[in-house]
Each structure stands twice: as C-alpha cells, then as structure tokens.
Amino acid sequence: MELQQMRYVVAVAETNSFTRAAERCLVVQSALSHQIARLERELGARLFERTSRRVRLTAAGEAFLPAARQCLDAAERAGAEVAAAIGEVRGRLTVGVIPTVAAVDVPAALQTFHRRYPHVRIGLRVGASGHLVEQVKDNSIEVAFLGLPVSDRPEGVATCELAHDELVAVVAPGHPLADESEVDLNRLSSEVFVDFPTGSAGRAQTDQAFAAARVTREVAFEVTAADFMARLIHQGLGVALLPSKYVPNLTGVVVVPVTDAPARIEHLVWNRFTVTPAAKAFLEVLGVVSGEGD
Structure with a gap:
C-alpha cells in the first residue's frame, strides 16, 4: 500500500470522477485507475462502484477513506517537521x-x-x-x-480571546428605525428578522438576548453570509443584529445602537x-x- 494510491482514492472520492481525479493528481487516467485497481486487489475489496454515469464509494471505500486521509495527513506532518528541523x-x-x-x-x-x-x-x-x-x-x-x-x-x-464586541441593529435606509439614535430589544421584537441558521453561534447570541429580555421575534430569513443579509435588509425585507465592528464592511444599510444589545467574543x-x-x-x-x- 502506497501513499500515492491513497492520494488517488481520496481524489476520486472527492471529485466522484476518475477523469477529474486524474486531472487533479496530474496523471493520466489509465495510470490512476491501474493504481486503484492494484490497491483493491491488495485489500481484497472494491473501493468504488463504477457505472457509465457515476462513481461512488462502496462500504469498503467508506471505511477506507478516513484512514487514508489520516495517513496522508500524518505523512505531510512528518515532512513538515523534518523541514522545520532544518529551519x-x-x-x-x-x-x-x-x-x-x-x-x-x-x-x-x-x-x-x-x-x-x-x-x-x-x-x-x-x-x-x-x-x-x-x-x-x-x-x-x-x-x-x-x-x-x-x-x-x-x-x-x-x-x-481576540476581542469583545456588541451587536447593533442593521436596517434599511428608509426603515422607520433608521433615524433613531438608539433602540431596545423590546422595540426590535416587532420586526421581521434576517439571521444566521438555527443552531449556529451567530444565531445563539441573539436568541439568548431576546430570551433574556423575555420577548419573542420572527426570523423569516436564515442565511449564512452577512453580505447577503445586507442585501435582504436593503430591500426592506427585514432587520438584523450584527457585530458593530463588522458592519462597516456592509453597504446600503443603516446602523442603530441597541441599549440592551447582546455581546460576543x-x-x-x-x-x-x-x-x-x-x-x-x-x-x-x-x-x-x-x-x-x-
């Protein structure tokens, strides 16, 4: 069993294609296929199911893949440690x-x-x-x-710990809150929210703050990218609570301080x-x- 064979298996598993895996590994497809077939003979099990339309891991392949990745990572770390030893x-x-x-x-x-x-x-x-x-x-x-x-x-x-920060309300320029000097969570609870997905840390800090204030809110839009949040907010579809030190990166929105704002580290x-x-x-x-x- 060779490291190169493991690299080929990982490449096929990640690309779902012998052709794309060969391109990634900078070898001809026949050589890659030959090495994987040789490894399968040594293991006594097929690692991939091959059809004219798709390539996918077999149960044996699913079992082999994590160990192969660990071996490749260990080999890379070993090489890096040797290099570090010589400066x-x-x-x-x-x-x-x-x-x-x-x-x-x-x-x-x-x-x-x-x-x-x-x-x-x-x-x-x-x-x-x-x-x-x-x-x-x-x-x-x-x-x-x-x-x-x-x-x-x-x-x-x-x-x-790198920094402490408080969240601020982010609203559209024409929103009724846009001209306010500050706002609290009770007032914000009547708004429709754009927020991160349920279960994420970004969502948890806001959920915890509203729970502590004993008010509820409606989260209509769950997204993973803050810049997409800003686009939804700019169109007047909702408001959000985002870190004050991050919001200068956004455009087309207005920031309003929150008196009882949640904080993050x-x-x-x-x-x-x-x-x-x-x-x-x-x-x-x-x-x-x-x-x-x-």
Missing part, C-alpha cells in the same frame, strides 16, 4: 473563519504569512463556529477564528495537541504564542 516551514495551513470575523484582517494576515513562508500551501474555509471547532479538533484545519456569545467558550481546543483556536510548524508560524505572525490557551 524551513513547509506543509499546509488551512484557516477557518466565521463570515463576520472582525478582530483580525485575515486576508492581510495570510498575505504576510505567505510572503514570509512561501512554501506553505494556504487554504481558507468559511463556516459556523461550532463546525470550525470540530474541524480543528480532527486536524482538518489548523486554526480558526470564531465568534461566540459571552456565555460560551470553545471546548477541547487551545484558545486566545471573538476567539482564535487551534489544536491543543497537534500544532504543525505552519500553524505555529501563523500564530507567531498574529502575535500569539502556541503554548497559550487551554
């Missing part, structure tokens, strides 16, 4: 971010990191805080920027057990020592 930073750095990250200019930080460590492959994933924490734990990503209610704390990862998290050389270097770029956190 080079290599490997990969995949960063997770929430859509409303504001405490750090992530693109600028990645540019600085890339200029300093050009041999590291950089990736970026946008997602909800809870999902990003799980990806950090299983080493799918190296570090992540989160936004959580003040009552919550990332579990099972090393963490560094932005966190930077990383795996408390496995800090790759690239992750450690990125933390240093951000001014964070990898030994900090809990």
Whole structure:
C-alpha cells in the first residue's frame, strides 16, 4: 500500500470522477485507475462502484477513506517537521473563519504569512463556529477564528480571546428605525428578522438576548453570509443584529445602537495537541504564542 494510491482514492472520492481525479493528481487516467485497481486487489475489496454515469464509494471505500486521509495527513506532518528541523516551514495551513470575523484582517494576515513562508500551501474555509471547532479538533484545519456569545467558550481546543464586541441593529435606509439614535430589544421584537441558521453561534447570541429580555421575534430569513443579509435588509425585507465592528464592511444599510444589545467574543483556536510548524508560524505572525490557551 502506497501513499500515492491513497492520494488517488481520496481524489476520486472527492471529485466522484476518475477523469477529474486524474486531472487533479496530474496523471493520466489509465495510470490512476491501474493504481486503484492494484490497491483493491491488495485489500481484497472494491473501493468504488463504477457505472457509465457515476462513481461512488462502496462500504469498503467508506471505511477506507478516513484512514487514508489520516495517513496522508500524518505523512505531510512528518515532512513538515523534518523541514522545520532544518529551519524551513513547509506543509499546509488551512484557516477557518466565521463570515463576520472582525478582530483580525485575515486576508492581510495570510498575505504576510505567505510572503514570509512561501512554501506553505494556504487554504481558507468559511463556516459556523461550532463546525470550525470540530474541524480543528480532527486536524482538518489548523486554526480558526470564531465568534461566540459571552456565555460560551470553545471546548477541547487551545484558545486566545481576540476581542469583545456588541451587536447593533442593521436596517434599511428608509426603515422607520433608521433615524433613531438608539433602540431596545423590546422595540426590535416587532420586526421581521434576517439571521444566521438555527443552531449556529451567530444565531445563539441573539436568541439568548431576546430570551433574556423575555420577548419573542420572527426570523423569516436564515442565511449564512452577512453580505447577503445586507442585501435582504436593503430591500426592506427585514432587520438584523450584527457585530458593530463588522458592519462597516456592509453597504446600503443603516446602523442603530441597541441599549440592551447582546455581546460576543471573538476567539482564535487551534489544536491543543497537534500544532504543525505552519500553524505555529501563523500564530507567531498574529502575535500569539502556541503554548497559550487551554
């Protein structure tokens, strides 16, 4: 069993195509198919079901895939550790971010990191805080920027608090609240809301605040991207509560302070057990020592 064979299996599983997998791996399809067939003979099981229309994993393939990914990750980490031992930073750095990250200019930080460590492959994933924490734990990503209610704390990862922020009301320019100097949750409860999906940390901080104020609200639009929220708000379809330090990135909306506003904390998290050389270097770029956190 060879690492290259595992790479081919992962590529086919992710693309659902032998042709696209071969293109990704920069080999001819016949060579990729030959190596996967050879691996299947060694394992004594078919990893893929192949038809003229589709390619999908068999039960054996589903069982093999996570282990193959772990082996490839371990091999990459081993190579990165060797490079670090001779003074080079290599490997990969995949960063997770929430859509409303504001405490750090992530693109600028990645540019600085890339200029300093050009041999590291950089990736970026946008997602909800809870999902990003799980990806950090299983080493799918190296570090992540989160936004959580003040009552919550990332579990099972090393963490560094970056900033505290309050949410503000975001309304359309022609909205009756647009000219108000401030508003409270009781007044906002009569409005139709645009918000993040149920169960996300971004939604939880607002739900908790309304529950604490003992008022209810209607959330008619659930979306994952704050810029799309702004487009819905601009059309007068609803209002939202968003972090005050993030809303300057939005256009076509008006911001109104909230007297009893919910708050959030932005966190930077990383795996408390496995800090790759690239992750450690990125933390240093951000001014964070990898030994900090809990």
